[in-house]
Every structure is written in structure tokens, then in C-alpha cells.
Amino acid sequence: MDAAEIEFREATKRYPGRREAAVDRLSLRVAPGEVCVLVGPSGAGKTTALKLVNRLVELDDGDVLVGGHSVRQLDATALRRGIGYVIQQAGLFPHLTVASNVATVPKLLGWKRSRIDARVRELLELVGLDPLAYGPLYPSQLSGGQRQRVGLARALAADPGVLLMDEPFGALDPITRARLQEEFLALQREVRKTVVFVTHDVDEATTLADRVAVLREGGSLAQHAPPDELLAAPADEFVARFLGADRGLKRLALRRLGDVELEPAELVRPGDPELPAATSLRDAVSAMLAGGRARCAVADAGAVRGSLSLERVAALLGRNGSR
Amino acid sequence: MNRPVIPDFGRGSDCVRENRLFCGEWVRDNWEGVLLPRLVEHVELTLVAVAVGFAIAFAAAVAAHRLPRLETPFAFVAAFLYTIPSLALFQLLVPVTGLTVATVQVALVGYTLLVLFRNVLTGLQSVPPDALEAARGMGLTRRQTLWRVELPLALPALLAGVRIAVVTTVSLATVAAFVLPRGLGQPIFDALREYFTTKLIAAGVLAVLLAVAADALLVLAGRAVTPWTRARRPA
Numbered sequence: 367m368d369a370a371e372i373e374f375r376e377a378t379k380r381y382p383g384r385r386e387a388a389v390d391r392l393s394l395r396v397a398p399g400e401v402c403v404l405v406g407p408s409g410a411g412k413t414t415a416l417k418l419v420n421r422l423v424e425l426d427d428g429d430v431l432v433g434g435h436s437v438r439q440l441d442a443t444a445l446r447r448g449i450g451y452v453i454q455q456a457g458l459f460p461h462l463t464v465a466s467n468v469a470t471v472p473k474l475l476g477w478k479r480s481r482i483d484a485r486v487r488e489l490l491e492l493v494g495l496d497p498l499a500y501g502p503l504y505p506s507q508l509s510g511g512q513r514q515r516v517g518l519a520r521a522l523a524a525d526p527g528v529l530l531m532d533e534p535f536g537a538l539d540p541i542t543r544a545r546l547q548e549e550f551l552a553l554q555r556e557v558r559k560t561v562v563f564v565t566h567d568v569d570e571a572t573t574l575a576d577r578v579a580v581l582r583e584g585g586s587l588a589q590h591a592p593p594d595e596l597l598a599a600p601a602d603e604f605v606a607r608f609l610g611a612d613r614g615l616k617r618l619a620l621r622r623l624g625d626v627e628l629e630p631a632e633l634v635r636p637g638d639p640e641l642p643a644a645t646s647l648r649d650a651v652s653a654m655l656a657g658g659r660a661r662c663a664v665a666d667a668g669a670v671r672g673s674l675s676l677e678r679v680a681a682l683l684g685r686n687g688s689r
Numbered sequence: 690m691n692r693p694v695i696p697d698f699g700r701g702s703d704c705v706r707e708n709r710l711f712c713g714e715w716v717r718d719n720w721e722g723v724l725l726p727r728l729v730e731h732v733e734l735t736l737v738a739v740a741v742g743f744a745i746a747f748a749a750a751v752a753a754h755r756l757p758r759l760e761t762p763f764a765f766v767a768a769f770l771y772t773i774p775s776l777a778l779f780q781l782l783v784p785v786t787g788l789t790v791a792t793v794q795v796a797l798v799g800y801t802l803l804v805l806f807r808n809v810l811t812g813l814q815s816v817p818p819d820a821l822e823a824a825r826g827m828g829l830t831r832r833q834t835l836w837r838v839e840l841p842l843a844l845p846a847l848l849a850g851v852r853i854a855v856v857t858t859v860s861l862a863t864v865a866a867f868v869l870p871r872g873l874g875q876p877i878f879d880a881l882r883e884y885f886t887t888k889l890i891a892a893g894v895l896a897v898l899l900a901v902a903a904d905a906l907l908v909l910a911g912r913a914v915t916p917w918t919r920a921r922r923p924a
Contacts, residue, residue, distance in 0.1 A: 422826055446828030457823025461841040461917045471827050504920035520827075530826075 367448070369398040369560040370433030370527035372419060378427035379414050379585070388414040389585035391428065396577075398527075399558040403575035405565055407608065411585030412564040416530050419562060420449045432528060447471055450521030450529040450559070454536045456513040458505040464490070464516050465501035471524040489519040492556075494549065511542040518550070522557065529559040535570065547573055568609055572597060572616055580605050594620055598683070614683060618647035623664045626682055628672030634663040640670065651679055705887065712887045723876060723888075728895055731872035734862045735903070738794055739854050742801030746850075749802075750809035751835070760810065767803040775800070775861060779868050793865040800861055801854040808850025812843025845918055848911040852904055859900040863892075873899075 374394040380387045389411040396402040404412040417423040418430050421442045430437045437445055458467050465486050472482045490497040493515040505513055514534055521529060535543045551574065554561065565571055571578045572593035580588040580596070582604055589601040597617040600606035609616065624643030634640075639653045640663040654662050654676060661675045704712035716724065746767070753760040773781075778796045786792040816839050824834045840847075866874030873896045880889035912919070 420826060422822075443828045443830055446826060449826075451823065451826035453819060453822055453826070455817075455819040457817075457819040457826075459820050459823075459838055459842075460817065461838075461844075461915070470829075474828060474833070504917040506917065507920050507922050517823075 367525050367527040369558055371398050371431070372396040372402075372528060372560055372562060373431040374415070374418070374428070375431065376428035377415070377418055377425060377430050379411070379418060379423055380426050386584045387411075389418065392581075392585065392587055393428075394579055394587060394590060396560055396562060398560050400576045401554060401561040401563060401574055402577050402579055403563045403565060403571040404579050404581060405568060405571040405608075406581035406588075407583060408566065409583045410581035412566070412581055413532055414585065415581070416532055416562055416564050419528070419530055420446045420451060422446075447474060447524065448526050448528070450523075450526040452514075452517050452521045452529070452531040452534045454533040456505070456517035456534075458513055458516055458520070460505050462504075463501065464495070464503050464505070464508070465497070467505070467516055468520045468523050470520060475524055485523060486519075489522055490516075492522070492553065493519045495519070509542075510538050511546060514538065514546060515549075518553075522559075527560060529561045531561060531563045533564055533566070536565070536567075543570075550574065569616060569619070572620060580608060593617075615648050615651075617683060618651060618679070619649075621647045621682075623647065623650055623674060624666065626674070628664055628674055629678060631663065631670045631672050633661060633675070634670065634673045635659075635661065638662055638673070640665050642666070643671065647679060647682075650674065651676065708885060708887075710886050711890050715887045716891045719888075724891060724895060727871075727873050727876055727892065728899065731859070731862055731874075731896065731899060734790075734793065734797065734865060734872050735855060735858045735899075738797035738858050738862070739801055739851065741794065742798045742854060742858075743805055743851065745798070746802050746805035747809055750806050750813060753806075753810055754813040754839075763806060764803075767806050770799040771803040773799075775864050776867060779864070783868065788868055790869060790871070792868050793862075793871070797858055797862060797865070801858060804853045804857070805850045808846050808853075809843060812846030812850075813839050815846060816842045844915050845911070848907065848915075852907045852911075855903045855907060856900045859896060859903060863896055 373396070374392045377389055377392045378387055379389040392411075392415055394402070404415055406412050414423050418425055419432065419437065421437055421440075425438065432440075432445070432449070458464075459470070462470075468486045468489055469482045472485060477485070486501065487497040490500060495512065495515055500508075500512070500516075505516070508516065517534065521531075535546050538546065547570065563571075563574060565574075575593055577590060577592050578596050579590045582588045588608075589596060589605045591599075591601075594617060596605070597609060597613045597620070600609055600613070606613070622643065623641060623645050626647070637657070638659050638661050639657050641650050641653060643664055643666040645653075650662055654660065660677070661673055663670045664672050664674060702712065702714055705715050749759075749763045749767075753763050775796060778799070779792060782792045782795055786795060820838060820842070821834065824838045829837065862872050863874035863877055865872055866878045873892045876888050876892035877896075880886070880892065
């Protein structure tokens, strides 16, 4: 299915007995094929906003449109079958094998057996699990990271246009988490779904998002911008504080040495660190500071292509967007 | 005869005539005529009681799972039935349902309800919340969630309940002979009246063996239908 646009229009949700709204007049457009990450402190209504899309939470006011259709007008069950849903503990069914878990929605949709089997194989390969080795296992036999991969494969099974991910990597150790983030980005380049992703981790948000939506307590939108713009120019004090004092460094993490205009290789002095072009600017700065140097050599495929100084890094940050 | 033997067993070996503790040959001679038919009746009594009890308890547990305010009244009724002494219950039922199999079954079914209701409900309540959340999010209806997710995951607890229900019913069904000459309870009642220990022991041992065999069968069946509970991480 083609990626669908998601639009929140003044979407509002209040839980009975609470004065503050959980989601307060949220207006937000997620373009087809875009990854929108909702971040914010706890109580900012991130998960509630996400669940408004597949109607696990019902709107009180305003509207949410998926592919131009109001979710209010759609049958909740049919809507959910057309939306991939990934949650923190993966939510795999313990009594079903990995293959049967992935086959859940295609079975509900009444696909033929042979089509389901082929799709399950395809998806397990897509998330990096050997279908023959992992298909017959039960969830209890998997590691946390493997469970999340299966959860993702299951969400993609019926080829939904929209993917909702509620802190999917929140319970994983940092190394597994970083690997899955990278794999998710690679996968997203391939499948191009419209993704709404919830996290409370700013680094995860800026790493994965095409656009980040920062929500504040009470469920209102504080800022909606691409990661670089967000980190360069927080809309207000709340956003700046939420992003953290190291937002300059976080911004550096978004770019790699290979992405920036380099200085001549001749400026490199003996003792300057030599770094591969895939290194993030953040790690490059860290390497320079660790060595007490103000410049590093940038190598690509074994040959030095150029160099970069700390001064230059500062200039790069200043160039696009500042306050 | 120089000493009074009550009752007079007439024919039979010395062992039987002298009413020694246990006479193997009596068992051999009476297997087809007495013991086997009673054993079959006993199995029938147990199967019907547990099946009917399960149907009622299952429906009640599913209802209480959906509507939690039903749990307390249902559990109260089941517990109340369970506490009535069995002989008293039979006696109470006879004026209503007569000396029939219905009397026996009402009582036996009543005693299965508590453990079956409790176990089915506990099983349903033990389903991991994240699995339910995922089921809902993927567009399973409530009915589909019940049959495809909740009930399979409740199976281990449910089967544990059925095991207890079967074993207790096998034991309790011997008392049914108080009302009706059926099941292994009948030779036991006879033997108590006749002071005939062989019959008592034979029927008693058969009841115990039946309970053990049924339990073992249920364990095996349970293992066959819940393969995920034994899945181990590959080395």
C-alpha cells in the first residue's frame, strides 16, 4: 500500500477526572513516507496522540485524517488492520511461533496460505532474521532485540501505508537499540511508510526523524521542525530545556564528516587523528578533544580526502540557522 | 460350618469364605461381572460431571472476565456449593430430583464449579497486557482476541483446573452410590455392609488407579496443546 498522509486537526483528548487535556488541539501534518517523531516529557500525551490515529483512544474533539479520511468515519477494526502497530514490549503472542505472529493480520484478512508463507519469509528476511531458523521459534526463545524485529515484521505484514511505533526500542540495551535504530532507517528507506514514532529520548528522535514534534505537558505542540532546525533554533525556553544543554553536540551527531565541505588535506599535522568519512561530527570533535588537537584528517576508502578543524565545525553550526 | 460367617458367601475359595484381607481370585472371578461395569459407569459419571461443570464454569468465567463485577457473585455461588457436605446435598436433592442420575450429577457438577471457574478466570486474567494491546492495535475483534489470544494463553491454568476437577470428581463419585447403584461406590457400599474387605479394597484401588490414569492422560494432553510453555532458548 502507498504511504498515506496523516493529519491531526485540532485533535483533542481529555480523560475523565483530569483537568488538563491529554492532547490539546494538536495540529500536525505528516507527509506520506515521512518519519515524524513525537517527543516530550511524560504527561505530554505522546502515546495518546499516537493512539488517536488507530483509535485505540477515541477523539473528543477535532479530527485525525489518514490518507484524507477521518478516522471517525472509518470502522475501527478495518482502520487498525490497515495500520502497522509496534509497541515497547513488542507484544508478541507467546503461544504462537515467530512465523504465526507475523502472519496474524494477513490471516485476519483471509489471505491464501501460500501468499502468507511467502510474505512471512520475505518480512523475516527484511528485518534480518533467517526465516528457517527463527520462523518456528516461540517468542520466549528470542532476545529483546529479536522480539522487536519480529514485532516490526508483524506490523509490516499486510503492507500498511502507515506505521505507528510506541517507544519500540525503549526497553533495549543501548547497543541493541543503536543497531535497531540504524536498521530501522535502512528499512524505512526501502519501504517508505508514513511513520509516527513516540519516544522520550531526544537523541533517538533527532536520529530517526524527518521532523520532530515536541509536545509539552498538557499535550500541546511546542515545536514541529526537522531535527537540525529544531536543535539550531528551539522555539522557546521549554523546547531548549527539553533538548538539553548539549543540543549543539546533538546537532553535530546528525552530520557525518563525508557530508561537509572539507579543508585541504595539507593542513593535517603529525599527531592529528585520522577518521573515516562516516564518522559523525560529534564523534570527530570528541576524537580531536580527546587527543588535544584542533584538526582531524578525513579518510575515505583508506586515502585521506581532506581535513576539518574545530573552528570550521563551529562555523558550520553557525551557518544554518541560529538564535 | 462351625463359626458364623455373615454373610454366607456360599461358594468360593477358602480365602473368600474366611474373608481374608484380600483375595486375588475373587477379583479375577468378578472382574467382568462386577468390577468392570462399575468402572465404566464411574468413568461416565466423571466425564459427564466434568464436561457439564466445565461448560457452566467456562461461560461464567468468560462473562466475569468481560464484566469484572460478576466475578464476586459467581465465585460466591461456586464456593457456597463447594462447602455443602456431599451426603447432605444428596439427601437434599432426592426429594427434588428423586433417586436418579440427575441427583448425582447436580451434586457432582456443583463441586467442580469452584475450581474450574477460578482456574479459567485466572488463566484469562494472566494474559500479558502487551499481547492484548497488540491484538487490539492489529484489529482483532473482541471475539477473535478471546479465541485466538486469551483462551490459548489461559490453557495451562485451565487444564490445571480440569485436572483437579477430574481427580476430585473420581473420588467424590463413589459417594453417588448413596443415591444410585452406580459406579465404583456401589461395590464399596456393599463391601462395607458385608464386611467384605476384598471387594472394598478392589473397588477402592480401582478408583485410585482411575484418578491417577485420568490425571496422567490430562498431563500428556496438556503438553501436546501447549508446546510454547516448554520452548527453551536454543543453545
